[in-house]
Amino acid sequence: MKELLRTNDPTVIAFATALLDGEGIDCFVLDANTSVLEGSIGILPRRLMVASRDLFLARATMRDNAIAVSE
Secondary structure, eight states, X not given: OEEEEEESOHHHHHHHHHHHHHHXXXXXXXXXXXXXXXXXXXXXXXXXXEOGXXXXXXXXXXXXXXXXXXX
């Protein structure tokens, strides 16, 4: 698994997940339940992970929709 993006914004994660699903790319959100530890203040970013084989297409999909990706 490779990190595609990292953000504190849950709407970006939801939008990116929907875009990847539309392209048939499986993804997994890491750190989604950290709000229990941080008190729901949103300071710890969530990471969106994709399989190594899908990284190129996933990055292209994010760029096409103006979403910044991790390098």
